[in-house]
Amino acid sequence: MSLLEGLRYSRGDSPLHRLDPRVKFILTIALFSAAIIFFDLAPLIVIFLAQLPIIVVGRIGRDWLKTLKGGIFLAVIIFATNLGSLYFFRGQQLTADIVEFSLALTLRFLALVTSFSIFFLTTSPDKLSLALEKARVPYEFNFAFITAIRFVPVLAEEAQTIMDAQRSRGLELDKGSFLGRIRKYIPILLPLIINSIRRSLELAEAMESRAFGATKYRTNLYELKMKLIDYIILILSLSIILIMIYIRFYLPPFPKLITF
Numbered sequence: 001m002s003l004l005e006g007l008r009y010s011r012g013d014s015p016l017h018r019l020d021p022r023v024k025f026i027l028t029i030a031l032f033s034a035a036i037i038f039f040d041l042a043p044l045i046v047i048f049l050a051q052l053p054i055i056v057v058g059r060i061g062r063d064w065l066k067t068l069k070g071g072i073f074l075a076v077i078i079f080a081t082n083l084g085s086l087y088f089f090r091g092q093q094l095t096a097d098i099v100e101f102s103l104a105l106t107l108r109f110l111a112l113v114t115s116f117s118i119f120f121l122t123t124s125p126d127k128l129s130l131a132l133e134k135a136r137v138p139y140e141f142n143f144a145f146i147t148a149i150r151f152v153p154v155l156a157e158e159a160q161t162i163m164d165a166q167r168s169r170g171l172e173l174d175k176g177s178f179l180g181r182i183r184k185y186i187p188i189l190l191p192l193i194i195n196s197i198r199r200s201l202e203l204a205e206a207m208e209s210r211a212f213g214a215t216k217y218r219t220n221l222y223e224l225k226m227k228l229i230d231y232i233i234l235i236l237s238l239s240i241i242l243i244m245i246y247i248r249f250y251l252p253p254f255p256k257l258i259t260f
Contacts, residue, residue, distance in 0.1 A: 008063075008153035010121045016058030020230040021123045021131040023237070030237040031115035034244045040254040041104040043247075048111045051118065060121045067117045071110060079106040100257055125150055130224050139218060147203070158195060162188050 016024070034047050055064050082102040087094055125146045132142040163173065166187055173184050226234075 008121070009124050010060050010063045011124075012059055012122070014057060014059045014122070015229070016054065016060075016118075016122045019122075019233060020224055020226050021127045022134070022224070023226070023230045023234045024119055024123055025131070026234055027237045028115050028119040030240040030244075031118075032112060033241055035108050035111040035115065037244060037248045038108075038254075039101075039104060041100050041107065041257050042254045044104050044107045044111060048107055048114065051111065051114050054118055055114075058118065058122045060118070063121050064114065064117055067113060067121075068110065071113045075106045075109055078109050079103065082106075097256065120149070126222075127224070130220060130222065133218075133220075134224060140213070143212075151199070155192065155196065159188065159192050162191055 019027075031047070031051060035044065038044055038047070055061055079102050082105050083094075083098060086098045086101065090098065128149070129142055129146045132145070133139065167173065171184060171187060173181060175181075176184065
């Protein structure tokens with residue numbers, strides 16, 4: 001559940017929090033693209049480490065560590081799956097090349113999680129909604145997306161609370177067969193679904209009481225205005241994308257770390 005904490009906005013007044021959400025989105029796309037286009041371990045290590053100063057500037061290290069802790073389980077699955085599949089499809093020989101490639105894919109996953117965690121931890125849903133409006137996204141889709149962002153971490157926290165409550169009543173979720181453990185999650189899913197339905201009905205009533213959709217043209221209390229630092233970060237982000245593409249397709253491939 002802690003993986004979903006990366007979608008929860010963390011209030012702060014850091015330089016990263018004050019950036020325009022459109023610029024932060026471009027920065028996230030630059031980091032995301034850099035992690036996608038490379039398959040070697042060496043550049044992925046550089047990309048992952050390059051995100052750490054951004055986390056320090058944004059003062060979101062503690063929340064990022066929670067997100068990373070939640071992603072470790074999936075990272076282990078990615079590593080084990082790739083390692084096992086490559087082992088069987090390459091003559092059942094475990095080589096350093098296979099281990100390095102599996103580590104590269106695992107580190108790519110962690111880099112992708114980190115890039116999106118940086119964006120959502122430092123961007124309030126209200127500013128993100130304004131950015132989507134500026135991008136001419138219909139407000140109905142905009143509202144649905146922002147509502148999902150707001151409620152996914154809430155549902156994750158509520159699920160964890162229900163699990164703790166059921167454990168205190170003697171429900172052992174980590175013992176028994178695979179099917180038995182699945183059946184034990186029914187007392188968790190039922191109250192979670194009921195609370196979700198109740199919350200959606202309350203949201204619908206609140207929207208109706210505020211005449212949602214009554215007028216086509218909406219006004220906002222705040223407006224997004226880009227500053228000098230926003231333009232600088234925007235240029236740097238676009239430059240990163242171009243540099244990564246040039247390195248990937250026009251320069252010789254990176255050497256394997258096993259050669260060292």
